Amino acid sequence: MTDWILRGGEVIDGSGRPRRRADVAIAGDRIAEIGSVGRAEGAREVDVSGKIVAPGFIDVHTHDDRALFATPEMAAKASQGVTTVVTGNCGISLAPLLLDEAPPPPLDLIGDSADYRYGRFADYFAAFDRSPSALSAACLVGHSTLRVGAMNALERPANDTELAQMCERLQEALDAGAVGLSSGLAYAPAARAPPAEIETLARLLRPARALYTTHMRNEGGAVLDSLDESFAAGRAAGVPVVISHHKTIGRENFGRTAETLPVIAEAIAHQEVGLDAYPYIASSTVLNAAQAERALKVLVTWSKSAPEQAGRELSAIAADWGVSEKEAVDRLQPAGAVYWTMDEADVQRVLRFEHTMIGSDGLPHDSHPHPRLWGAFPRVLGHYCRDLGLFSLEEAVRRMTGLSATRFGLTGRGILTVGAYADVTVFDPAHVADRATFEAPMTPAAGIEHVFVNGRPVWAEGKPTGERPGRALRRQQMQAEASS
Numbered sequence: 001m002t003d004w005i006l007r008g009g010e011v012i013d014g015s016g017r018p019r020r021r022a023d024v025a026i027a028g029d030r031i032a033e034i035g036s037v038g039r040a041e042g043a044r045e046v047d048v049s050g051k052i053v054a055p056g057f058i059d060v061h062t063h064d065d066r067a068l069f070a071t072p073e074m075a076a077k078a079s080q081g082v083t084t085v086v087t088g089n090c091g092i093s094l095a096p097l098l099l100d101e102a103p104p105p106p107l108d109l110i111g112d113s114a115d116y117r118y119g120r121f122a123d124y125f126a127a128f129d130r131s132p133s134a135l136s137a138a139c140l141v142g143h144s145t146l147r148v149g150a151m152n153a154l155e156r157p158a159n160d161t162e163l164a165q166m167c168e169r170l171q172e173a174l175d176a177g178a179v180g181l182s183s184g185l186a187y188a189p190a191a192r193a194p195p196a197e198i199e200t201l202a203r204l205l206r207p208a209r210a211l212y213t214t215h216m217r218n219e220g221g222a223v224l225d226s227l228d229e230s231f232a233a234g235r236a237a238g239v240p241v242v243i244s245h246h247k248t249i250g251r252e253n254f255g256r257t258a259e260t261l262p263v264i265a266e267a268i269a270h271q272e273v274g275l276d277a278y279p280y281i282a283s284s285t286v287l288n289a290a291q292a293e294r295a296l297k298v299l300v301t302w303s304k305s306a307p308e309q310a311g312r313e314l315s316a317i318a319a320d321w322g323v324s325e326k327e328a329v330d331r332l333q334p335a336g337a338v339y340w341t342m343d344e345a346d347v348q349r350v351l352r353f354e355h356t357m358i359g360s361d362g363l364p365h366d367s368h369p370h371p372r373l374w375g376a377f378p379r380v381l382g383h384y385c386r387d388l389g390l391f392s393l394e395e396a397v398r399r400m401t402g403l404s405a406t407r408f409g410l411t412g413r414g415i416l417t418v419g420a421y422a423d424v425t426v427f428d429p430a431h432v433a434d435r436a437t438f439e440a441p442m443t444p445a446a447g448i449e450h451v452f453v454n455g456r457p458v459w460a461e462g463k464p465t466g467e468r469p470g471r472a473l474r475r476q477q478m479q480a481e482a483s484s
């Protein structure tokens with residue numbers, strides 16, 4: 001029985017193929033019909049003429065592990081047309097880890113000690129099953145999370161006993177349904193992990209047909225070495241690698257994506273490699289002196305010791321306090337920041353690269369977050385696609401749907417076709433735009449009209465509907481569906 005008919009829109013199916021005029025019928029959690037659909041008893045009709053009907057967007061780079069529970073309507077993402085998030089990026093996942101003391105940065109980006117309460121990955125999934133959010137989630141296991149759980153000191157390689165314990169927990173997570181392992185080798189908890197440690201863990205991914213994503217050790221002067229290290233890990237373990245939020249940072253590295261992208265393209269010719277990017281020249285993570293020093297400008301996004309400073313520039317805070325910026329960084333700890341570290345030409349070059357998936361890298365618990373949290377997807381569709389013409393709309397949609405679903409093994413999602421899960425985003429191509437800014441970062445986007453997850457509406461008339469049809473996307477189940 002048909003539940004919804006989206007009538008008279010232009011379907012962009014997520015594969016990159018040209019749009020076509022078609023109605024879309026939804027029955028239960030599936031796409032029932034695409035084409036000229038007759039009226040059906042009991043079906044709700046939505047007039048979407050002049051609008052694009054696309055697969056729901058997949059945010060492949062998120063830190064939404066806790067947000068799925070804390071803000072189950074997931075307005076930051078649903079308002080952008082996102083229907084699935086990939087959690088656990090950059091080496092940090094909420095599970096598997098029990099903590100009774102404050103998590104070391106950057107683990108504190110996603111939660112406090114009390115939030116780290118899932119000793120097994122299966123417990124995290126079970127909690128999501130009991131209390132689902134509006135959106136679906138595919139989950140990565142964080143290498144730094146594994147380290148914090150297994151080691152009493154992080155500024156060294158893991159010894160054999162610790163590594164064995166990390167392997168055991170990773171295996172449990174994979175058995176529970178995690179889609180892969182992420183690393184954050186640039187961050188203190190993992191910076192001393194040698195390539196061999198990653199390779200040992202990554203070997204467990206192969207029998208599971210899971211993947212490895214990495215926030216590389218270096219995105220500055222040594223970015224090419226870090227690319228080599230990442231590809232080598234993938235080859236050693238025989239698994240696909242995703243380079244997270246690809247960029248080259250620091251003024252002296254402006255323009256160097258002209259070097260990195262051909263290197264990535266060359267690797268893709270020999271092994272499975274993907275990459276994601278967010279459409280901004282500023283990055284965001286925990287506040288630390290080294291990164292602040294290198295940035296052209298720094299905006300504080302949260303601070304536990306001086307919460308009232310969130311949303312202000314570091315230089316202004318230091319001036320107010322009559323201290324150096326370095327001293328101000330110390331006094332604000334623990335804290336987060338936005339760093340202006342990239343060149344616009346690099347951002348555009350990475351976005352134009354045919355293999356780049358879109359990921360927001362949004363930080364949902366910051367009090368004054370980077371606007372990518374609420375704006376990444378509409379910014380690609382509006383600013384970069386329609387206004388600057390970096391690529392066709394069909395290509396923009398592919399980079400946030402079909403390409404991403406293939407890479408992460410999200411069976412039945414990412415392509416709008418009969419029989420697929422009814423994850424659907426309807427947007428107005430003339431008006432879609434990000435409205436979140438660095439000053440007002442939590443402003444919902446314009447032009448996202450209807451968002452369906454598993455056949456149920458989660459976003460309509462500019463607000464969440466309150467429905468929570470999201471599912472935990474377990475790897476084994478998706479693999480079984482792919483082969484059936």
Ligand code: ZN
Nearest residue numbers: 090215244245
């Ligand atoms: Zn990262």
Ligand code: CU
Nearest residue numbers: 061089090361
């Ligand atoms: Cu990240």
